[in-house]
Amino acid sequence: MNQSVFRLTLPILFGYLPLGMAFGVLFTTQLDYPWWAAPAMGILIYAGAGQILAVSLLAAQAGLLEVFIAMFVLNARHLFYGLSLLGQFHGAGWRKAYLIFGLTDETYSLLTSRARSADRHHEQAVDFRITFFNQCYWVVGCALGALLGANVAFNSSGIEFALVALFIVLTIEQYKALADAFPVIAGAAAAALAILVLPEAHQLIGAIVVVSVVLLIQYRKLRHSAGAGGADHG
Amino acid sequence: MADTGYLAGFIAVAAVATFLTRVIPFLFFQRHTEHPLVRHLGRYLPAAVMALLATVFLQRSATWNSSLPGLDALLPAILVVVVHLWRRNALLSIASGTIAYMAILQLDLIQV
Numbered sequence: 097m098n099q100s101v102f103r104l105t106l107p108i109l110f111g112y113l114p115l116g117m118a119f120g121v122l123f124t125t126q127l128d129y130p131w132w133a134a135p136a137m138g139i140l141i142y143a144g145a146g147q148i149l150a151v152s153l154l155a156a157q158a159g160l161l162e163v164f165i166a167m168f169v170l171n172a173r174h175l176f177y178g179l180s181l182l183g184q185f186h187g188a189g190w191r192k193a194y195l196i197f198g199l200t201d202e203t204y205s206l207l208t209s210r211a212r213s214a215d216r217h218h219e220q221a222v223d224f225r226i227t228f229f230n231q232c233y234w235v236v237g238c239a240l241g242a243l244l245g246a247n248v249a250f251n252s253s254g255i256e257f258a259l260v261a262l263f264i265v266l267t268i269e270q271y272k273a274l275a276d277a278f279p280v281i282a283g284a285a286a287a288a289l290a291i292l293v294l295p296e297a298h299q300l301i302g303a304i305v306v307v308s309v310v311l312l313i314q315y316r317k318l319r320h321s322a323g324a325g326g327a328d329h330g
Numbered sequence: 331m332a333d334t335g336y337l338a339g340f341i342a343v344a345a346v347a348t349f350l351t352r353v354i355p356f357l358f359f360q361r362h363t364e365h366p367l368v369r370h371l372g373r374y375l376p377a378a379v380m381a382l383l384a385t386v387f388l389q390r391s392a393t394w395n396s397s398l399p400g401l402d403a404l405l406p407a408i409l410v411v412v413v414h415l416w417r418r419n420a421l422l423s424i425a426s427g428t429i430a431y432m433a434i435l436q437l438d439l440i441q442v
Contacts, residue, residue, distance in 0.1 A: 103421070106421055107420065107421065107424045110424070110428065129334075129337055133337060133341075136341065137341055137344075140341055140342075140345045141341065141344045141345045141348050142348070143348045146344065146348055147344075150340070150344055153340070154337070154340060157336070160339055160340065160343045163340055163343050163344055163347070164343050164344075164346070164347045165347075167343070167344045167347035167348055168347040168348075168350060168351060171347070171348050171351040171352075172351055173351075174348075174351040174352045175351050175354055175355060176355070176371075176375065176379070177352070177355070177379075178352065178353075178354070178355030178356050178359070179355050179359060179368060179371045179372060179375060180371065180372040180375050180376050181372075182355065182356065182359055182360060182362075182363045182368060182372070183363045183372065185356070186360070186363060192356075196349075196352050196353050196356055197349055197352060197353075199352045201383060204376075204379070205376070205379075205380055205383070208376035209376065209380070253432070253435055253436060254428070254431050254432035254434075254435035254436060255428060255432060256391075257391055257403070257406060257427065257428045257431035257432070258424055258428045259387060260384065260387045260388050260391050260403070260407065260427075260431075261406070261407075261410045261423065261424040261427035261428055262420075262424055263380055263383045263384035263387060263388075264384045264388075264407060264410045264411060264414070264423075264427070265410065265414050265420050265423050265424060266380045266384075267377070267380040267381045267384050268411065268414050268415070269420075270376055270377035270380050270381075271377060274373070274374070274377055276374075276377075278374075279374040279375070279377040279378040279381070280377050280378070280380075280381040281381075282378050282381075283377065283378035283379060283380065283381030283382035283385070284381045284382065284384075284385045286378070286382055287381070287382040287383075287385035287386045287389075288385060290386070291385075291386065291389050296390075299386055300382075300383075300386060303382045303385075303386065304379065304382065307375075307378045307379070307382060308371070308375070310378075311370065311371060311374050311375060311378065312367075314370075314374070315366075315367055315370045315371075318370070319366070
């Protein structure tokens, strides 16, 4: 099982190592804290954009209330991810808390895209390993970056494109599984709108809110036509 | 001047805020797993979010103020799509796109 999980998470490895290292380098070069605080943040917080923002908040000695609000708002898109996984995580027992804790953009994309058998318990065990492997890559990246500081040995610039490529591949897979282009077009259009009208820090959450509203309208329309057919039971 | 107490408090607050964003749907919607709206979102939201993440991060990977705006990221992205539709091997698609992007960036193949 670990081998197939590793294969599945390989693109995340290529995305998380350089991004984690970018954070680690930033952390040790910008701040006067011990290097191991960087991987500690990877273990306890585990949020890419959040941790990179945290470096500037730490440098500014921001108040803790401000830190709370900034981190909550920056990660608010996660509020929507659980909605697709309520059933999948149901009855996961002791694993559930960690599955929820580890729900990053990339883990969400893997967990909602992969093929599943009817054995829910087994699938939850696989989900757990995927989540754990991904976090390991992230923490190792944070630690390596913090240790290397500014002296990065090889030119890895651009390797973070692996995450963009992963999202493209998963979009194609989602489209093929659904056989419906509507959510893909709605998602891309919402992103384009957000890019045009919002500052970078608010684009993801703005786009997710827009696309959720669009899906809500689609839901009401579908239900309305189903209701007209006489099959509506509240 | 590194204040370890402040750092510990900072990490604790950041960890709680981040975890809250992930746990809230499970706290408030767990009883409604079978609700048709939740099922509708569960079915369509992942595809929408994936397209959205691809669009946003693709836009951020690209250089838009060059003579060929955005091509440094758009060409590798098209390569990913073509390779994936051709072979449908996720690792191959991702590797070819990433290597193409790194080459363009590091060898400055598309002049800014």
